[in-house]
Structure formats: structure tokens, C-alpha cells
Amino acid sequence: MSNKDKAKNATQVFKGKLKETLGRKTGNQKLEASGDADQMKGNLKQAGEKVKDALQE
Numbered sequence: 001m002s003n004k005d006k007a008k009n010a011t012q013v014f015k016g017k018l019k020e021t022l023g024r025k026t027g028n029q030k031l032e033a034s035g036d037a038d039q040m041k042g043n044l045k046q047a048g049e050k051v052k053d054a055l056q057e
Contacts, residue, residue, distance in 0.1 A: 005049055012042035 019035025022028070 006046075009042045009045045009049070012045070013039050016040075016042060 016035045016038030019038060020032050021035070023030070023032025023035055
């Protein structure tokens, strides 16, 4: 996994956590759900990159 991809995926997870927290604090369920979805996407991308790395070794 390239460092650029790692940073991009980690940023997506972080933004998702931020959105989820803000949504929870403000009572905005759409924002909270969007944050949760962003976290899942980032985590899935990270897992996919790890699989690619393992297959390249």
C-alpha cells in the first residue's frame, strides 16, 4: 500500500469519525449515518490494500 493511499484512507476514516460525532452531538441522524458510512468505506479500502500487499509479497 502506498503511503498516499494509507493517508487518504486514514483521512477518510477520521473525517467519518468527526461527522459521526458532530451528528450525534447535534442530533443530525443523516450526518451521523454519513460519518459511519465514511468510516466503513475507509476501513474497507484499508483492508483491500492490505490484501493487495500480502499478495505481492
